[in-house]
Amino acid sequence: MHVDSTLSLDQVAAGTPALTRLAAQAEVRSAPPPKDDGPLYAPRRKIYPQSVRGLFRRIKWAVLLATLGVYYLLPFVRWDRGPNAPAQAVLIDLPNSRFYFFFIEIWPQEVYYITGLLILASIVLFLMNAVAGRVWCGYLCPQTVWTDLFQAIERLTEGDRRDHLQRDGRKWTADTYARKALKHFLWLMVAWWTGGAWVLYFADAPTLVKHLATLQAPFIAYAFIGILTFTTYTLAGHMREQVCLYMCPWPRIQAALTDEYALNVTYRYDRGEPRCAVSKANELRARGEPAGDCTNCKQCVHVCPTGVDIRNGADLGCIQCGLCIDACDAMMTKLGRSTGLIGYDTDINIKRRMEGKPGFVKIMRLRTALYAAIIAIAGGIMIFTLATRESEGLSSIHDRNPMSVRLSNGAVRNAYTIRIVNKQLRTRDFILAFNGLPASLIDFVGVPPREDGQLLIDVGPDTTREVRVLVTDYGDTPPASTPIVFRLTDVATGEQAEARDHFFGP
Ligand code: SF4
Numbered sequence: 063m064h065v066d067s068t069l070s071l072d073q074v075a076a077g078t079p080a081l082t083r084l085a086a087q088a089e090v091r092s093a094p095p096p097k098d099d100g101p102l103y104a105p106r107r108k109i110y111p112q113s114v115r116g117l118f119r120r121i122k123w124a125v126l127l128a129t130l131g132v133y134y135l136l137p138f139v140r141w142d143r144g145p146n147a148p149a150q151a152v153l154i155d156l157p158n159s160r161f162y163f164f165f166i167e168i169w170p171q172e173v174y175y176i177t178g179l180l181i182l183a184s185i186v187l188f189l190m191n192a193v194a195g196r197v198w199c200g201y202l203c204p205q206t207v208w209t210d211l212f213q214a215i216e217r218l219t220e221g222d223r224r225d226h227l228q229r230d231g232r233k234w235t236a237d238t239y240a241r242k243a244l245k246h247f248l249w250l251m252v253a254w255w256t257g258g259a260w261v262l263y264f265a266d267a268p269t270l271v272k273h274l275a276t277l278q279a280p281f282i283a284y285a286f287i288g289i290l291t292f293t294t295y296t297l298a299g300h301m302r303e304q305v306c307l308y309m310c311p312w313p314r315i316q317a318a319l320t321d322e323y324a325l326n327v328t329y330r331y332d333r334g335e336p337r338c339a340v341s342k343a344n345e346l347r348a349r350g351e352p353a354g355d356c357t358n359c360k361q362c363v364h365v366c367p368t369g370v371d372i373r374n375g376a377d378l379g380c381i382q383c384g385l386c387i388d389a390c391d392a393m394m395t396k397l398g399r400s401t402g403l404i405g406y407d408t409d410i411n412i413k414r415r416m417e418g419k420p421g422f423v424k425i426m427r428l429r430t431a432l433y434a435a436i437i438a439i440a441g442g443i444m445i446f447t448l449a450t451r452e453s454e455g456l457s458s459i460h461d462r463n464p465m466s467v468r469l470s471n472g473a474v475r476n477a478y479t480i481r482i483v484n485k486q487l488r489t490r491d492f493i494l495a496f497n498g499l500p501a502s503l504i505d506f507v508g509v510p511p512r513e514d515g516q517l518l519i520d521v522g523p524d525t526t527r528e529v530r531v532l533v534t535d536y537g538d539t540p541p542a543s544t545p546i547v548f549r550l551t552d553v554a555t556g557e558q559a560e561a562r563d564h565f566f567g568p
C-alpha cells in the first residue's frame with residue numbers, strides 16, 4: 063500500500079484506522095534516532111544496606127535459621143533402616159546408585175520421582191508467585207539467605223551503614239584493615255562449612271567428618287569443599303545483588319507470570335505523593351492543598367539489599383524481601399501516621415483506590431486454582447505410586463545373536479538375561495516360571511532346579527541379581543515369534559512381578 067507523502071500526518075490520522083497506523087509508523091520512522099551516547103558498561107554501585115527491625119525482618123531471620131539449620135544439620139540425622147542399609151536419614155549414595163530420604167529409597171530406575179518432585183517444586187513456585195510475588199527470592203532462595211548471613215557478619219565487623227560508609231570513605235587505618243580481615247575470615251569460615259556440609263550428603267556424615275579431619279577422605283571431597291567454599295564466598299560475599307540482577311533467570315520469568323491481582327511489595331503512591339517534609343505537609347494540608355505521606359527520608363532505599371527505590375515502581379531488582387516495609391512502617395509510626403505506605407498490595411487495588419473504590423485481595427483466581435489443582439494431582443499421583451510401588455522387579459533381555467538355536471534333537475532354544483530386583487532389606491527367595499509355550503522347559507545357567515522341578519533363586523537385600531535363562535521348546539516348530547511371560551514369585555509372601563518377551567523360531 064502506498065501512502066501519499068504529500069499528506070500531512072494530521073490529515074492521514076483523520077483518515078481510516080489503517081492510515082492512522084501507517085501515519086504512526088511513519089512518525090516513528092521519521093523521528094530522530096534516540097541518543098545512544100551513554101556508556102555500555104555501568105559500574106557497580108556498592109550497596110551498604112542498613113539494618114532494620116520489624117515484622118518482615120523477623121520473618122527473614124526465622125527463615126534463615128530454619129533453612130540453614132536444616133542444611134547444616136540434616137546430614138547428621140540418623141534413620142534406622144536395619145542392618146543392611148545406611149543409617150543416614152538423607153543420603154545420596156552414588157557408589158550404590160541409591161537416594162535415601164528418611165523412609166523412602168529411590169533406585170536409579172525410579173529417577174522419575176525426582177523429575178516429578180522438580181516439576182512439583184516449579185509449580186509450587188508459580189503458585190507462590192501468583193499469590194505473593196517473589197516470595198522465593200525474598201525469603202527462601204539460597205542466594206538471599208547466604209547474602210543475608212554475610213551482610214549480618216559485615217555489620218558485626220564493620221558496623222551498620224553509616225559507620226561502614228564513613229570508614230570506607232576515610233583513609234584506611236589499622237582498625238579498618240583488622241575489621242575487614244576479620245570479616246573475610248568469618249565469611250570464609252561460613253563458606254567453608256557450607257561446602258563441607260554439602261559433601262556430607264554423599265557419605266556417612268560422622269565417618270566423613272573424621273576422615274576429613276584426619277586427611278583420610280577422598281580427594282574429590284576436598285575438591286568439592288574447595289569449589290563450594292569459593293562459590294559461596296564469591297556469590298554471597300562479593301556478588302550479592304549482582305546475581306539477582308544479571309545471572310538469575312527467575313526475575314525475567316516471574317515478570318511474565320505475574321498479574322495485576324498478585325500481591326507485591328508496593329509503594330502506595332496514591333497515598334505517598336506528592337512527597338514532602340513533615341512541616342511542609344502540615345502547611346499544605348492547613349491550606350487545603352494535597353500533601354503525600356512520604357517524607358522522602360529514603361529509609362526504604364537505605365535498607366534495600368539490592369539498592370532499589372521501590373517508590374519508582376516495579377523493578378526487576380526488587381527481590382520482594384519486605385525490608386522497605388519495615389523501614390517505612392517505623393518512620394510512619396515515629397511520625398504518628400498510619401503504617402502501610404509501603405506494603406503488600408496489588409496493582410488493581412491502586413487503580414481502584416484512585417477511582418475511589420475500596421481495595422480487595424483475590425487469592426482464588428483461575429491461575430491460582432489451576433496451579434493448586436496441578437499440585438494436588440501431581441502430588442497425589444506421586445504419593446499413590448510411592449505407597450503402592452512394588453518391592454521386587456523383573457526384566458528380561460533376549461539374546462540378539464543368535465536369536466534362536468536348533469538343537470541336535472530338533473528342539474528350539476532361546477536365551478535370555480533375566481534381572482531380578484529385590485528392594486527389601488532382607489534376602490528373598492524367588493521362584494521364576496514362565497508361560498506361553500506349552501511343551502517347553504526353562505533352565506538357569508549354573509543354578510540347578512529344586513527337587514520339585516521349580517527354579518528357586520535367592521537375591522540379597524537391596525540388590526539386583528542377573529541370571530542367564532535358557533528356554534527350550536520341544537513342541538512342533540514354533541512360529542517366527544511367540545509372546546511369552548516370565549513370572550517371579552516371592553516364596554515367603556507370594557508377591558509377584560512379570561516381564562514380557564518373545565520366543566523366536568529358527
Ligand atoms: S525494594 Fe523493598 S522489597 Fe524490594 S528488595 Fe528492596 S527492600 Fe526488598
Ligand code: SF4
Pocket residue numbers: 329334355356357358359360361362363373389390391393403404
Ligand atoms: S521510608 Fe517511607 S517515608 Fe521514607 S522515603 Fe521511603 S516511602 Fe517515603
